[in-house]
Amino acid sequence: MIQLQNVVKRYPGGQEALSQVSLRMDEGAMAFLTGHSGAGKSTLLKLIALIERPTRGQITVNGQLLNRLPKRKVPYFRRGIGIIFQDHHLLHDRTVFDNVALPLVILGYRQAEIARRVRAALDKVGLLHKERAQPVTLSSGEQQRVGIARAVVHKPAILLADEPTGNLDPDLSREIMNLFMQFNQVGVTTLIASHDLELISTLRKPILRLEAGKLLDTGAPPVAQAEAPA
Amino acid sequence: MKGAVRTHRRARTGGAPPIHTRFQAWGVNHVQALVFSLGRLYRNPFAAALTLTVIAIALALPSGLWLALKNLQAASSGWDHGAQLSVFVDDAVSDGDLQSLAERITGMAAVDSARPVTREDALAEFRALSGFGEALDLLDHNPLPALVLVTPAPDHQGPEQVRSLASELEALEGVTQAQVDLQWVQRLQAILEMTRRGVALVAVLLALGVLLVVGNTIRLDILNRRREIEVAKLVGATNGFIRRPFLYGGLWLGLFGGLLALIIVGVGLVLLNGPVQQLAALYGSDFRLEGPGFRGALGLLGLAVALGLGGSWIAVGRHLRDIEPQ
Numbered sequence: 214m215i216q217l218q219n220v221v222k223r224y225p226g227g228q229e230a231l232s233q234v235s236l237r238m239d240e241g242a243m244a245f246l247t248g249h250s251g252a253g254k255s256t257l258l259k260l261i262a263l264i265e266r267p268t269r270g271q272i273t274v275n276g277q278l279l280n281r282l283p284k285r286k287v288p289y290f291r292r293g294i295g296i297i298f299q300d301h302h303l304l305h306d307r308t309v310f311d312n313v314a315l316p317l318v319i320l321g322y323r324q325a326e327i328a329r330r331v332r333a334a335l336d337k338v339g340l341l342h343k344e345r346a347q348p349v350t351l352s353s354g355e356q357q358r359v360g361i362a363r364a365v366v367h368k369p370a371i372l373l374a375d376e377p378t379g380n381l382d383p384d385l386s387r388e389i390m391n392l393f394m395q396f397n398q399v400g401v402t403t404l405i406a407s408h409d410l411e412l413i414s415t416l417r418k419p420i421l422r423l424e425a426g427k428l429l430d431t432g433a434p435p436v437a438q439a440e441a442p443a
Numbered sequence: 444m445k446g447a448v449r450t451h452r453r454a455r456t457g458g459a460p461p462i463h464t465r466f467q468a469w470g471v472n473h474v475q476a477l478v479f480s481l482g483r484l485y486r487n488p489f490a491a492a493l494t495l496t497v498i499a500i501a502l503a504l505p506s507g508l509w510l511a512l513k514n515l516q517a518a519s520s521g522w523d524h525g526a527q528l529s530v531f532v533d534d535a536v537s538d539g540d541l542q543s544l545a546e547r548i549t550g551m552a553a554v555d556s557a558r559p560v561t562r563e564d565a566l567a568e569f570r571a572l573s574g575f576g577e578a579l580d581l582l583d584h585n586p587l588p589a590l591v592l593v594t595p596a597p598d599h600q601g602p603e604q605v606r607s608l609a610s611e612l613e614a615l616e617g618v619t620q621a622q623v624d625l626q627w628v629q630r631l632q633a634i635l636e637m638t639r640r641g642v643a644l645v646a647v648l649l650a651l652g653v654l655l656v657v658g659n660t661i662r663l664d665i666l667n668r669r670r671e672i673e674v675a676k677l678v679g680a681t682n683g684f685i686r687r688p689f690l691y692g693g694l695w696l697g698l699f700g701g702l703l704a705l706i707i708v709g710v711g712l713v714l715l716n717g718p719v720q721q722l723a724a725l726y727g728s729d730f731r732l733e734g735p736g737f738r739g740a741l742g743l744l745g746l747a748v749a750l751g752l753g754g755s756w757i758a759v760g761r762h763l764r765d766i767e768p769q
Contacts, residue, residue: 262677264677264767264768264769285681285682288676288679288680288681288682289679289681290679291676291677291678291679292678292679296677296678302670302673302674302677304670304671304674306671315674315675315678316678316679318472318475319675319678319679319680319681319684320460320679321460321469321472322460323460323471324471326460363678367678
């Protein structure tokens with residue numbers, strides 16, 4: 214589902230954010246990406262979401278080779294991915310409902326279908342009762358959950374999250390991680406960058422460690438495979 | 444919870460709705476963008492009013508000038524094809540010969556009509572119109588020559604044709620001089636032509652101004668919505684989807700600016716029409732100002748919308764590409 218081969222990312226300044234990174238995630242797999250700040254976690258996620266392009270190496274996501282994907286096809290590629298950020302990127306001039314509906318509006322769903330799917334997604338994150346609220350009136354945990362609802366509302370095959378629990382207390386963090394586990398259980402390939410080792414080590418999923426742009430775990434390229442559904 | 448899980452599984456097979464739904468939604472999307480961009484104007488009434496006024500003034504100014512020119516031309520149009528020739532006749536020619544000379548001239552191909560004016564007629568006319576009647580009484584003889592007033596045929600009104608007709612008339616026996624009363628009309632035409640050029644130049648410059656005003660307004664709008672654009676691009680919005688509300692924003696600015704310009708021109712016409720009619724009445728004319736008419740108004744609106752769309756197109760093309768999610 215996600216495959217990186219000898220990927221190098223060098224920023225214009227000359228510093229190498231990622232060097233010779235190779236990894237593979239099968240369809241339906243879930244993995245955590247960890248490392249210190251500046252180790253390259255965000256860069257790796259950005260490369261997978263085509264927010265950045267690699268300097269060298271090959272990236273294949275969702276069956277598409279990203280290196281040569283033309284710019285005009287990027288939007289269609291992104292529709293297969295749900296992305297969650299630490300600062301949730303909500304739009305403050307519209308309601309929770311409208312925030313979550315955005316991907317569906319872009320995809321061209323009918324109003325009735327949009328309402329149905331948005332409510333299903335909000336229900337899933339436990340915020341159905343807040344659909345008319347403005348994002349600023351929500352707690353940061355709730356805002357993060359709205360961000361998650363927006364990332365999954367169009368049912369992407371892949372879910373990427375960059376420090377989704379960065380601002381949350383341990384209980385809320387665990388709650389959020391449980392949500393991701395549930396999405397993964399229904400087949401969504403999930404990759405989560407987090408430095409909260411204490412939490413993720415209890416979740417029994419593969420953990421990929423980045424250090425100074427290199428994946429530790431030398432030898433064979435790290436592989437995260439889907440676990441058989443319980 | 445179970446239900447949500449089930450929907451999720453179905454999702455894996457297809458992310459997008461069926462094609463006919465998408466096509467329908469595309470239309471709905473255009474309407475939404477149209478309404479949404481209108482709502483944006485409505486929510487910032489002060490900024491919108493400022494921009495619209497600038498656009499309206501820039502459009503109303505050349506429109507008003509153009510209308511003034513059009514009216515001036517309409518007022519002077521009666522004059523230039525009244526181009527007449529005064530054919531002065533030797534004092535030795537009798538009234539009877541004058542009559543037959545007039546008939547001969549009427550028979551010429553280039554002539555529409557010819558009216559003989561005897562010396563007595565000329566004197567009476569001068570007395571009636573000039574106000575110097577009493578001065579004439581001091582003279583012991585009639586100083587005015589007899590003449591024939593010649594109107595060229597409608598297809599012989601051009602300056603060259605009139606001039607050649609004049610020399611043809613001068614060659615006739617008994618004719619002393621054929622005078623063309625055309626020069627001042629030509630001068631007026633030349634002045635109007637020059638003014639027309641000037642108005643066209645001003646119109647082009649102001650249209651450019653409208654383009655830039657709309658472009659700049661949309662540019663600021665884009666920069667204000669940078670975050671929204673980034674998020675939309677992150678969840679897979681195409682450039683077309685993002686561009687749409689901004690383009691329609693420009694369309695609204697153009698349309699409302701054009702309407703406001705029409706109102707300004709209309710008010711101007713109403714204010715000017717009274718004095719103009721008074722002036723015309725003093726010249727014994729029932730001339731009245733003409734408005735832009737339905738087609739003119741439609742043309743102005745069309746131009747305004749085109750400028751609005753064009754301005755936003757420039758801004759959108761220039762700035763949307765630069766905004767990418769970080």
